[in-house]
Amino acid sequence: MTDIIKDSTPSSTPFPALSNFVLLLQKQDMNEALKVGRKLLKAFNEQQFQNFDAHTSVELLIQERTSFVDQLLKKIWKHFIPVTAQSEVSLIAVGGYGRKELQPFSDIDILLISEQCTELEEPFSKLVTFLWDIGFKVGHAIRSFQETIDAAKEDVATATNLLESRWLSGNYEHFQKLQMLWRSKKFWPSEEFYNAKVAEQNQRHKRFNDAFYQLEPNIKESPGGLRDLHTLLWVAKRHFGADSLQELVGRSFISTEEYQEIKSAYLFLNRIRFTLHRLKNRLEDRLLFDNQQQVAHALGYIENDERKAVEHFMSRYYQNVSIIAKLNEILLQHFNEEIFNQGKPVITEINPRFQIVNDYLDVQQDNLFQKNPTALLEIFIILENYTHVIKGIRSRTIRLIRTHLYLIDEQFRKDPINKALFIEIFRQPKGVHAAIQRMHSYGILGAYLPVFQKVCGLMQFNIFHAYTVDEHTILVIRHLRRFFVDDYAYEYPTAHQVAKNLCKPEILILSGLFHDIAKGRGGSHEVLGAEDAKQFSTCHNLTQKDSDLLSWLVLKHLDFSSVAQRKDLSDPEVIQSFAKLVGSQERLDYLYLLTVADVLSTSKEVWNEWKNSLFLQLYNATSKALDKADTIPKDRKKLALYNQEKAKDILMQRNITSQDFQWFWEDFATTHFFTQQSAREIARMTKLLYTQNPQEIYIHIEAKTQKGASELIILMPGRDYLFAHFTHILEQLNLNIVEAKLYTGNENISLVLVYFLDTAHNPVTDENILKQIQETLENGLKQEVPSKTISKALNRRIRCFDTPTEIVFAQLNSKWTELTINTKDIPGLLAKIAQAFKKCKVRVHDAKIHTIGEKAEDVFLISNLNNEALEDEKMQLLLKEELLTAIEC
Known part of the structure; x- marks a missing residue:
């Protein structure tokens, strides 16, 4: 040390x-x-x-x-x-x-x-x-x-x-x-050693996805960790013969301020490392979730109404590794520029203030920012305009930017020219994300927007959010910008087509900047953030329409995802209600893009084809509902008839007459089958099922569907508690159910549609596994409904979180009650819930299973065995107690 x-x-x-x-x-x-x-x-x-x-x-x-x-x-x-x-x-x-x-x-x-x-x-x-x-x-x-x-x-x-x-x-x-x-x-030789150590560092960073914002970082090896400082020392020691970084201050290679930043961060990380060794009584450099809580307590961090003690501690950690990562980048670049490029520099003048030196943007005078503070914003406009020829900003200029951040004060923020420049950065056709990312990295963004500075390094202690709030925000902006770029159209084709039709891309990017800006303050962050966006709009002279759109996007940025993942998207009332909330196709387009980017930027594990299909389904259904010329019926009865007529036409083209499948359609005529499935899906399933004997168990599995999940179809004699039965079997097979629909026909025939994923949240495509699923279901469904759930060890990560169970009932109509369960994502959760339904004689008609990190947010449409809603409060209380017992035992 x-x-x-x-x-x-x-x-x-x-x-x-x-x-x-x-x-x-x-x-x-x-x-x-x-x-x-x-x-x-x-x-x-x-x-x-x-x-x-x-x-x-x-x-x-x-x-x-x-x-x-x-x-x-x-x-x-x-x-x-x-x-x-x-x-x-x-x-x-x-x-x-x-x-x-x-x-x-x-x-x-x-x-x-x-x-x-x-x-x-x-x-x-x-x-x-x-x-x-x-x-x-x-x-x-x-x-x-x-x-x-x-x-x-x-x-x-x-x-x-x-x-x-x-x-x-x-x-x-x-x-x-x-x-x-x-x-x-x-x-x-110095240059050879430098290149080798930088390559070594790059390889190490790749092992950690090049991100110092890790859910469970390694304080020594992760980007921004102790090893990044060691790398600086080694390079300096080889070139200068320096025994410490402090000696580089005397050589004017680093400033006194930079040295103090390094020293403070270095001592902080060493204190954490010592604490970890002391707590674990062994070598341990990983800040695992349980370690984070213990270290936070040991170092005296205190919980308050707004944030947990561990969040205070981890925010401080991320702020320190951020400093190390930035200085590591600046100083290594400085080595490369000042020491190893000894030839005559190639200089191209841009204007009297800026120039390009060896492909890097540079100021022409060291006192530029002191003389003209507006240049602190102008430099990023230039960076955007020269993105095709500029690799970045020279290290000496980066240091000048950081040194002159104090110039961005209230007077600077009120200057009309600076306001116009700030907005203009978001309006550029290229390089927006790179510019904003650098503005954040060099401290400009937080200095100009003090409300953004409050979320810098802000960590949320859960598995769902893999990044701090500021890093997540920058990733959202990155994804939003990629939606507009033709070269990335293949990634998210619908998002690309929607983005190309937007009139004001800058409003979308600004909504990404503000959507989480009020986190950590207490209260609803979307409400507080909308107020911040409104104030920003007024201050920066946005039109009333743009101001209203920006604040509305921030206020409603959670709604699209919530409806898509929790509601029955086949219900015309759900779609009509959401269409009324959105109000116009324009707002729907902006909200859809913001939501997709938000989810993509939360964690690599969150987005999958299933979620994509839900978002597309809601987007397309809402677009049709907003189109007054659209002919699709807006109520269930008319929708059922409409779908039947369309399905008949499809089946007739395949030489299947209505007499062939009449029994099947008549038996399920009183269910929601004909409203919850599209005409094409009704035709597909009719063709598959109409020749089957409903008195026997028929099972069909599709490895991968357009919905981005594997599909299980079961047709069999009616049986109470069928949900408990097949969930038990599928969870034994380590499969994740994401949606299930159960239809009980007039002749006591059950039709079950289940969509499932593997443990990596992908469809199951391995033929041997599919065969095992088929055989296990065929054998299992012939047995009685199991009375016990599966006992599995709790995941190490999940074990670290205290997630209270919340159970909410909502009456939808005389037949169905909507039950929402928010709880910890424990092993065998769905089977435990199903057993509670069985004990309370509750029938499940629909289930949407939504897991976010350590939390499960599941929604069920339920009734009693007579297909009546659970309106009795005593019955609801009994079910609630049974669910709590099953989940928390």
Whole structure:
């Protein structure tokens, strides 16, 4: 640690307890020495933990640990390595140990250099074994001097270990020669070393999807973690011979302010890492969900009405790794620009204020922003206009931007020119996302919009939201912009076609900026955000129409997704109600695009073909409802007749007459089958089912449908609690039901339609698995309805969340009650719910299953066994109690 932040001298305090240990080594009493060594290490750890709990600086604790291990290791070394060989062999600390960055359970990395490797193999092996037996984790190598050089030449990681090595004992000349090696320009030249370390960092970042906003980050390896700072140090050390980043301040390579930012972030991450080791009593660098809560509590973060303690802590974490990631990018780019591009720069002037230098946008004078603060916004307009020739902004200009953020004050925000420029950034035909992303990264966006600054680094403690609010917002803008680009039309064809017809793309992008801007304040974020959007519109002189559209989009940005995933989209009343809410095709287009981008930017696991099909179904149905010329009936009875007539025409074209399927249609005439299914689907299922014997069990499975899910069709003799039966079987097979519809015919025949996905939320296409599903259902449905649910272990992630169960009843009509259940997504949840229905003699007609992260939000249309709505409050209370018992037991 002291090699990166050098503010104090490493402790050289002797440890008195070592004397007894050394005495036992001298007496050759190895068993007793081992016991004492273990106790010594345990006592030292406990002492450090006590000091840590008493708020001793982690920096001092790490220095103290390094000193302790140095002294202990030197004593053990002298015992195991023969006296005659000690002057010929070098004991060298490498890795984190060489860097003096020892956390409580860090590995002890050592290198022995000897020209007598074979002779020393046995004593060295005993030394390492002894260290392991005491309680250390040891990384070790024994090489000759030439082998050490050869290994370093071949592997940059090995070379890096030598770069931060420390001599501990033995032959000092070997160590000196290694140090001299780095003074040779031929050994890993600066530029070659730089390129290798950047490539190494890029590979590491890819393992974490190039995002420092991770749900469960690794504080050492994730982007923005400790390793990113190490990379800076290594590159600086190779080029300048600097032992610390602080030395780079004296060389004017980094500013005092940048150094202070790095120091603060570095010490913060080290404190977290120490806390993790202390809590887990082992090496642990991952901030898993349960670890996050424990660390937040240990570091004294407090919960309030608006945010949990863990959210306060993780927001602080993300703010710090964001600083590291930004400075890592700026300083590595600075190395590349200022040090390795030594030739004459290629300069193209854009205007008196800006120029392009070697494909990077740059200011012409260092005092530009001081003289003309408006240039802080103008630079992003230029970036958009020159996106085809500019790779980015020069590091020195980025630093000037960050240094002059203070100029963006209230007077700056009120300036009409600055207001116009800010809006103009959103109106450009190209480069909008890249510009806004950089504005955010360099602090411009938060400085110009203080309400946005409040959500920077804001974390929501759940599985559903994989990113902080600000990062999610930037991703939303990215997706919104891609909808307009022809090269990406294949990704979301409908969204692309809708986007191309928008008159004001900037209003859509601004809605993405504001849709979550009020999170973390308490209250409904969509309501507060709509007010913020209204104020912004007024301040920036948007027309009344644009202002109303922007604030409406922010206010209603949750509604489209909610209706699509929870409501019966075949119900004309649902569609008519939503069409009334939307009011016009224009608003529907904007809302559809915002919703798709919002969901896509929440988590990679959230979007799938099934969800896409629901969104398209709602969009198309609402478009038809808004079209007054559309001829599709708006009530159920007329819709049923309309669908039947259309289906008949399709069947006749396939030489299937109405006499052939009359029994099937008549039996289900009083159900919602003919309104919930389209004419094409009615024709398809009629053709499939009309020849089947309804007194036998018939099962048909489609691997993949247009809805983006696998489909299960069951036709069989009527049976109560059929929902409980098939959910039990499908959950045994680890299948996720996303929708189910049950129709009971007049002759007591049951028709079941189920849409399901695998555990990765994809349709099941493997023929062997489909065959297994078919056989298991055929055998299972012949048995009685199971009375017990499946018992499975709770997912590690899910276990970390306290999600209360909410149960709400709503009367739809005299036949159906809508039941909404919000609860934790526990294993076998649907089967547990189904068993509760069975105990209370409740029939399920429709089920929509919606999982968001650790939460399940399921909606059921239910009745009693007489197909009557559950209007009796006592019956509702009984069912509620049974559901709570089943879910929470």
